Amino acid sequence: GQNIDQPTEMTATEGAIVQINCTYQTSGFNGLFWYQQHAGEAPTFLSYNVLDGLEEKGRFSSFLSRSKGYSYLLLKELQMKDSASYLCAVRDGNYQLIWGAGTKLIIKP
Amino acid sequence: GAVVSQHPSWVICKSGTSVKIECRSLDFQATTMFWYRQFPKQSLMLMATSNEGSKATYEQGVEKDKFLINHASLTLSTLTVTSAHPEDSSFYICSARDFRGMGNQPQHFGDGTRLSIL
Numbered sequence: 695g696q697n698i699d700q701p702t703e704m705t706a707t708e709g710a711i712v713q714i715n716c717t718y719q720t721s722g723f724n725g726l727f728w729y730q731q732h733a734g735e736a737p738t739f740l741s742y743n744v745l746d747g748l749e750e751k752g753r754f755s756s757f758l759s760r761s762k763g764y765s766y767l768l769l770k771e772l773q774m775k776d777s778a779s780y781l782c783a784v785r786d787g788n789y790q791l792i793w794g795a796g797t798k799l800i801i802k803p
Numbered sequence: 804g805a806v807v808s809q810h811p812s813w814v815i816c817k818s819g820t821s822v823k824i825e826c827r828s829l830d831f832q833a834t835t836m837f838w839y840r841q842f843p844k845q846s847l848m849l850m851a852t853s854n855e856g857s858k859a860t861y862e863q864g865v866e867k868d869k870f871l872i873n874h875a876s877l878t879l880s881t882l883t884v885t886s887a888h889p890e891d892s893s894f895y896i897c898s899a900r901d902f903r904g905m906g907n908q909p910q911h912f913g914d915g916t917r918l919s920i921l
Binding site for chain 2: 734735736737738779781791793794795796798
């Protein structure tokens with residue numbers, strides 16, 4: 695079966711750096727996505743990786759290793775507004791989006 | 804950028820009522836739309852996938868007679884929760900994929916509908 699794993703919850707300090715990991719096992723691979731979701735709101739797109747390596751976008755970076763079935767989302771200079779759930783999603787061989795359960799990130803002052 | 808409009812954003816109604824939620828793609832043609840449900844503190848759960856002009860494909864455990872989906876045009880899909888009960892109270896989110904959805908942003912999300920059944 696297809697599976698995406700990410701930690702349920704993480705806590706970090708304002709101004710610090712946090713890395714949220716995601717491992718996946720899917721039938722085929724056509725890209726990995728990270729979304730941010732604040733409580734009571736719809737997800738918003740953060741990043742996309744289809745090739746191995748690091749994609750940097752401001753304070754957020756996303757890394758992919760296809761051979762390891764692994765990705766991480768790196769958040770730098772954490773702000774209180776970064777408190778949210780972060781969803782990892784993989785587009786499989788049929789171009790269907792498989793969602794992880796999400797990681798709730800709690801930022802403390 | 805691509806925008807998906809979902810309406811209404813909040814519904815409170817009595818048990819037994821049927822509720823219709825609309826999802827519109829505003830600046831692109833959505834060949835495929837997705838309906839998700841999310842209970843508090845849980846992740847997105849895909850309910851069904853609808854393709855314009857054809858019947859929706861429902862995920863296992865989702866009652867198609869209870870959650871009616873219509874995707875009659877390339878810009879509009881509707882989800883009707885029939886005879887809603889308190890256990891149907893949830894956050895319903897639609898998303899749309901256009902014909903370019905093979906690229907780096909596969910789905911565009913609506914803002915969601917919070918459904919509360921009394």
